[in-house]
Amino acid sequence: MKLKQHFNLLKGLGLRSRALLISSIPVLVIGLILATLFTAQRFKELDESLLEQGEMISAAFAHGIFESMTQRQGHTVPFYAQRILEEDNVRSVAIHEVDGTLITRAGPKMRPLAEGVSLLPAPDTTTATGRLTDSTLRVIHPIYPASSYHPLAGGDANAGWLEVEIDRSNLIIAKYRSLLYTTFLIVLALAINTVISLRFSNSIGDVVDGIKKALEDMSEGDLEVRLEEDAYGELRELQTALNQLGSSILEGQQELQQNVDQATEDLRETLETIEIQNIELDLARKEALEASRIKSEFLANMSHEIRTPLNGIIGFTNLLLKSDISLTQRDYLDTIQKSSESLLSIINDILDFSKIEAGKLVLDQIPLNFQEVVEDVLTMLAPMAYEKHLEQVSLFYSDVPTGVIGDPLRLKQILTNLVNNAIKFTEHGEVVIRVMLDDQKDDMATIKVTVSDTGIGLTKEQQRALFSAFRQADTTTARRFGGTGLGLVISKHLVEQMRGGIGLESEPGQGSTFWFTFRAKVHNRDATFTPLIINQSCKIAICDVNATVRANLRNTLQKRKIEVVEYSDMGALTNLLRSNDSAQPQAIIVGVNAQKPLYTDITQLSKMNQHGIPLILHGNPADQTTLAELLDGKQLPLISKPLCQQKAYEVLGGLLDSDAFETGKSNVQNNPLLLGSMTAQDLRIIAVDDNAANLKLLCALLEDLDVSVTACDSGIKALQQFEQREFDLVLMDIQMPVMDGVETARRIRSMEGRDKHTPIIAVTAHALASEKHTLLNSGMDDYVTKPINEAQLIHIIHKWTGVNLHAENERKVEHTTNDTQDAAVDMKLGLKLANNKADLAEEMLEMLFNSLQKDKETIRVLLEDEDYETLQEVVHKLHGATRYTGVPVLQEASLVLEESLKLKKLETVHVLSNALLNEVDRVIEWCEQNRDMVAP
Numbered sequence: 009m010k011l012k013q014h015f016n017l018l019k020g021l022g023l024r025s026r027a028l029l030i031s032s033i034p035v036l037v038i039g040l041i042l043a044t045l046f047t048a049q050r051f052k053e054l055d056e057s058l059l060e061q062g063e064m065i066s067a068a069f070a071h072g073i074f075e076s077m078t079q080r081q082g083h084t085v086p087f088y089a090q091r092i093l094e095e096d097n098v099r100s101v102a103i104h105e106v107d108g109t110l111i112t113r114a115g116p117k118m119r120p121l122a123e124g125v126s127l128l129p130a131p132d133t134t135t136a137t138g139r140l141t142d143s144t145l146r147v148i149h150p151i152y153p154a155s156s157y158h159p160l161a162g163g164d165a166n167a168g169w170l171e172v173e174i175d176r177s178n179l180i181i182a183k184y185r186s187l188l189y190t191t192f193l194i195v196l197a198l199a200i201n202t203v204i205s206l207r208f209s210n211s212i213g214d215v216v217d218g219i220k221k222a223l224e225d226m227s228e229g230d231l232e233v234r235l236e237e238d239a240y241g242e243l244r245e246l247q248t249a250l251n252q253l254g255s256s257i258l259e260g261q262q263e264l265q266q267n268v269d270q271a272t273e274d275l276r277e278t279l280e281t282i283e284i285q286n287i288e289l290d291l292a293r294k295e296a297l298e299a300s301r302i303k304s305e306f307l308a309n310m311s312h313e314i315r316t317p318l319n320g321i322i323g324f325t326n327l328l329l330k331s332d333i334s335l336t337q338r339d340y341l342d343t344i345q346k347s348s349e350s351l352l353s354i355i356n357d358i359l360d361f362s363k364i365e366a367g368k369l370v371l372d373q374i375p376l377n378f379q380e381v382v383e384d385v386l387t388m389l390a391p392m393a394y395e396k397h398l399e400q401v402s403l404f405y406s407d408v409p410t411g412v413i414g415d416p417l418r419l420k421q422i423l424t425n426l427v428n429n430a431i432k433f434t435e436h437g438e439v440v441i442r443v444m445l446d447d448q449k450d451d452m453a454t455i456k457v458t459v460s461d462t463g464i465g466l467t468k469e470q471q472r473a474l475f476s477a478f479r480q481a482d483t484t485t486a487r488r489f490g491g492t493g494l495g496l497v498i499s500k501h502l503v504e505q506m507r508g509g510i511g512l513e514s515e516p517g518q519g520s521t522f523w524f525t526f527r528a529k530v531h532n533r534d535a536t537f538t539p540l541i542i543n544q545s546c547k548i549a550i551c552d553v554n555a556t557v558r559a560n561l562r563n564t565l566q567k568r569k570i571e572v573v574e575y576s577d578m579g580a581l582t583n584l585l586r587s588n589d590s591a592q593p594q595a596i597i598v599g600v601n602a603q604k605p606l607y608t609d610i611t612q613l614s615k616m617n618q619h620g621i622p623l624i625l626h627g628n629p630a631d632q633t634t635l636a637e638l639l640d641g642k643q644l645p646l647i648s649k650p651l652c653q654q655k656a657y658e659v660l661g662g663l664l665d666s667d668a669f670e671t672g673k674s675n676v677q678n679n680p681l682l683l684g685s686m687t688a689q690d691l692r693i694i695a696v697d698d699n700a701a702n703l704k705l706l707c708a709l710l711e712d713l714d715v716s717v718t719a720c721d722s723g724i725k726a727l728q729q730f731e732q733r734e735f736d737l738v739l740m741d742i743q744m745p746v747m748d749g750v751e752t753a754r755r756i757r758s759m760e761g762r763d764k765h766t767p768i769i770a771v772t773a774h775a776l777a778s779e780k781h782t783l784l785n786s787g788m789d790d791y792v793t794k795p796i797n798e799a800q801l802i803h804i805i806h807k808w809t810g811v812n813l814h815a816e817n818e819r820k821v822e823h824t825t826n827d828t829q830d831a832a833v834d835m836k837l838g839l840k841l842a843n844n845k846a847d848l849a850e851e852m853l854e855m856l857f858n859s860l861q862k863d864k865e866t867i868r869v870l871l872e873d874e875d876y877e878t879l880q881e882v883v884h885k886l887h888g889a890t891r892y893t894g895v896p897v898l899q900e901a902s903l904v905l906e907e908s909l910k911l912k913k914l915e916t917v918h919v920l921s922n923a924l925l926n927e928v929d930r931v932i933e934w935c936e937q938n939r940d941m942v943a944p
Contacts, residue, residue, distance in 0.1 A: 146171060400441075403560055441458070611639060638919045726738075901924045
């Protein structure tokens with residue numbers, strides 16, 4: 009890390025400092041190494057020379073001292089000691105006996121030896137030995153004869169010890185002097201190196217400074233500056249290259265300036281062109297805005313002009329279908345009605361797509377029950393699914409808020425598109441709608457809806473083009489399914505406006521799952537239902553071969569704290585009824601599968617129900633009718649498919665005495681204005697429309713519902729009527745001459761008192777969403793789009809007056825039906841089918857009577873031979889014949905048997921055939937008893 013820091017510090021130095029530092033470091037390092045070696049060698053030599061001096065002095069006098077000591081001349085020993093003391097650097101001299109006894113000493117006392125060092129060396133030592141003290145060198149030498157031939161030479165030759173102490177002061181001074189010389193030499197080398205390095209770096213620095221100055225001048229715009237090429241080597245090449253660079257840049261700048269001048273001229277011309285184009289674009293924008301305005305007006309006018317005649321076509325077609333017409337005319341009218349409704353659907357799709365493209369599509373934000381929205385869509389499409397024998401199931405997960413703020417009409421439109429496509433492209437199996445909570449933060453919920461089918465599926469290529477306008481999965485001329493190809497495109501835009509997304513998952517031959525999400529504000533949170541009597545238990549058994557249907561039923565019942573027991577086959581349910589278990593369920597719900605209805609098993613189950621447990625069908629009205637035939641007229645309660653939660657509770661509540669099915673009062677009952685006993689005959693409604701056909705249609709629809717209606721073809725006449733009397737409801741057209749519907753509504757409001765408020769319903773053919781908001785803000789109470797039909801009228805009248813015309817109409821029809829349902833022949837119906845021509849009615853009845861006896865025998869023979877294919881043809885012809893005569897029961901019996909034969913429901917053929925033969929006998933008997941009515 010330190011090395012890296014030093015390297016970074018070196019990088020921050022200038023060129024001169026760096027060159028000086030780089031050149032000085034090697035000199036300094038080498039000098040220090042050499043000085044260290046030299047000094048160490050010099051110090052060693054000085055130490056060795058001092059030791060040699062001590063050894064030489066000791067050796068020189070040791071022989072003489074030996075002679076003096078051995079020849080009894082001891083008085084001369086001090087003389088030798090004094091003589092040795094006179095030698096250079098000798099500080100003290102001592103002569104010892106062999107055992108260390110001091111003989112004599114010259115000079116001061118010797119410096120003490122280091123701790124652990126003995127005073128005398130080993131006895132057999134023959135050479136001098138040096139011992140260091142703190143400031144001296146003590147050299148001790150043995151005293152022995154000079155020659156080995158001396159008479160005393162031998163093992164006892166050592167006569168004693170001579171010790172000389174030498175002062176090391178001069179030695180230390182010599183060492184310092186050597187160190188000083190070495191340091192001086194290093195400094196001198198560094199000085200010489202610095203002088204040389206400075207001169208070299210200065211010469212390089214001058215060149216670099218010149219290059220730097222030239223580059224600064226060039227950066228400031230002086231491209232004509234040139235360097236004097238006075239350097240050498242690479243620096244001279246650098247100067248030359250820089251001069252060439254300056255020349256090149258100068259040439260480039262001149263060329264660039266020329267290009268800039270040219271570009272400026274081109275830009276000036278372009279700006280002039282853009283300015284012209286901006287003026288043209290501004291004019292085009294104004295034209296586009298005007299075109300958009302005209303398009304919007306055209307859209308509204310086209311909607312009005314197309315829907316107005318369609319209103320008359322569809323409305324009067326429905327009225328004609330209720331009148332006394334022939335079957336051929338009825339077929340024609342059915343074709344007109346279906347074609348008109350198909351045309352209306354196409355017009356709606358095109359108008360919706362146009363509104364989306366124009367950005368005029370505005371969504372409503374009103375409270376709604378999303379579960380009811382889903383159930384309404386499934387109920388509407390139930391006949392289509394029933395025709396293809398498909399199961400329709402909706403699974404509404406418990407954590408999903410049902411009360412939200414949104415646009416129910418557009419949500420129904422999206423669901424209808426997806427479910428309709430699922431049914432259209434599915435030949436067998438089921439269509440399952442799942443509603444789940446994707447996310448919820450505070451009171452904002454993201455709801456996800458999936459529509460899964462078991463149909464033909466889609467390839468990857470088909471999926472990529474599926475959400476494109478006017479595109480379909482099958483675009484060949486031999487395609488089986490029609491449509492404009494706008495449904496999914498419109499749904500995609502609607503979902504995006506709801507801040508959601510849409511997509512699909514599909515594999516060819518394995519079905520498809522379409523899904524969409526939308527964000528909505530939670531309006532209310534449904535509280536968990538708790539039975540009023542907690543101790544009262546309710547247990548219901550459900551049986552259906554379809555697991556999804558069972559799951560839907562189970563979830564619906566468990567919301568009301570009901571104990572549910574599930575069975576997937578009839579055998580287990582049969583064992584339950586045969587057992588005498590005390591814990592029997594309060595009711596049994598049996599599902600009728602669309603493909604395998606198992607009528608015979610359900611019939612046997614009903615007949616063996618000894619405990620009297622209510623047996624409830626979960627299927628379609630046709631299933632209920634078929635089973636009624638098999639049960640000799642006994643009609644089982646019905647919970648229709650697809651399941652509607654509230655209707656299911658009502659059916660169960662009517663059969664079971666359980667608080668779990670107690671429901672709250674309806675909105676109409678809670679409205680103090682609607683608590684009276686008003687009927688259709690009590691209603692006074694005024695219809696205002698300048699179009700004679702539409703006005704006539706409104707009056708005809710209302711009169712057919714036994715409602716008193718006042719017709720006005722202008723707003724002025726409507727005001728005159730209001731001055732004379734009061735009305736319960738106003739049906740107001742918007743686009744009228746002189747005084748339009750909005751102005752008429754304002755005048756009516758000004759004529760009302762504080763305690764009086766007459767509901768005014770806008771009836772218009774305009775298609776823009778902004779039109780609706782404008783009308784509601786101008787004093788209208790509600791909005792109905794043409795073409796209007798009887799169902800819309802019944803709904804709007806019930807909503808604003810509380811009179812349920814639908815219920816009254818049902819009671820009337822039921823009463824009429826009950827009067828005639830037991831009769832084998834209904835001559836009034838026959839007369840109606842014959843276009844009120846009595847002769848034709850009698851002739852048709854006679855033809856039927858003449859063929860019945862033969863058909864009766866043929867049916868019995870074919871039934872015994874089990875020739876069901878031929879039997880189907882005979883029954884089909886019989887059914888066709890009954891449609892032109894007044895034999896409703898025989899017609900229904902032949903229809904049910906024909907459907908069973910077509911669906912290969914062979915287990916019910918014998919029972920239904922017997923019912924048909926019994927009805928044939930009744931018709932024959934009636935004709936024989938009334939011969940006067942049948943021409944001979």
